Amino acid sequence: MTQLTDDIIIRAVSRLMIPFIQLYALYVIMHGHHSPGGGFQGGVILGASFILYLITHGLEEAKIRMSEMKAGFFSASGLLIYSGIGLLCLILGSNFLNYGRLSVILKVIPSQARSLGILGVEIGVGITVMAVMFSIFFDISTGGIIPEDEGD
Amino acid sequence: MNNFFLWLGMGLFVLVLLCLYRGVFGPGVLNRIAAISAIGTKTLIILLLMGFIYQRVEMFVDISMVYALLNFIGTITVAKYLEMSGEI
Numbered sequence: 001m002t003q004l005t006d007d008i009i010i011r012a013v014s015r016l017m018i019p020f021i022q023l024y025a026l027y028v029i030m031h032g033h034h035s036p037g038g039g040f041q042g043g044v045i046l047g048a049s050f051i052l053y054l055i056t057h058g059l060e061e062a063k064i065r066m067s068e069m070k071a072g073f074f075s076a077s078g079l080l081i082y083s084g085i086g087l088l089c090l091i092l093g094s095n096f097l098n099y100g101r102l103s104v105i106l107k108v109i110p111s112q113a114r115s116l117g118i119l120g121v122e123i124g125v126g127i128t129v130m131a132v133m134f135s136i137f138f139d140i141s142t143g144g145i146i147p148e149d150e151g152d
Numbered sequence: 153m154n155n156f157f158l159w160l161g162m163g164l165f166v167l168v169l170l171c172l173y174r175g176v177f178g179p180g181v182l183n184r185i186a187a188i189s190a191i192g193t194k195t196l197i198i199l200l201l202m203g204f205i206y207q208r209v210e211m212f213v214d215i216s217m218v219y220a221l222l223n224f225i226g227t228i229t230v231a232k233y234l235e236m237s238g239e240i
Binding site: 031036 | 210211215218221222228229232235
């Protein structure tokens with residue numbers, strides 16, 4: 001599943017499409033509160049673009065862009081963004097994830113702070129979902145056996 | 153105009169049923185892959201027609217684009233799986 005095959009049409013088409021898929025994923029994350037979508041959906045599209053890269057370009061090239069270690073790092077850092085914003089609200093003396101309180105440090109009115117806080121949380125969710133989607137596909141397709149150590 | 157879109161969607165629904173027949177009973181795997189891919193494309197158009205009926209096209213365009221992307225990736229994945237397992 002992760003081996004490289006010499007189908008040039010698929011590789012050329014995916015090389016053309018992957019940047020636009022990722023741009024569209026960022027649009028879905030950013031416009032989550034105006035249109036259908038949000039952090040999870042954008043993260044799924046972003047993860048699908050990496051899965052497409054892994055399928056079409058093989059494991060060796062895909063590990064340069066996104067390895068298992070990087071996927072773990074991204075999934076943890078997205079969760080850190082999410083819970084960090086929540087805890088920041090808690091520290092500022094409000095409820096967990098009550099973004100209106102962020103207006104104290106962002107120097108904007110509470111409704112704007114609410115919008116920005118939701119955007120930050122969506123970005124965190126998107127990063128986590130992208131990394132976890134990629135990680136699940138990576139583990140299933142390699143059967144848990146990664147050809148060589150990637151720790152270096 | 154709404155009736156026009158409604159009838160167009162119902163016509164596409166009949167075509168989806170025909171493709172579904174090919175997907176379920178079709179001889180061989182390749183016919184099934186092609187049928188599923190065609191069903192995905194028709195579903196995309198049906199979603200857009202629903203958007204026209206509900207007057208919220210800008211919402212449904214997003215959903216149908218995601219549908220098209222995942223349909224493309226899914227078809228490629230199944231094809232590659234079959235190639236790797238040597239069934240073609």
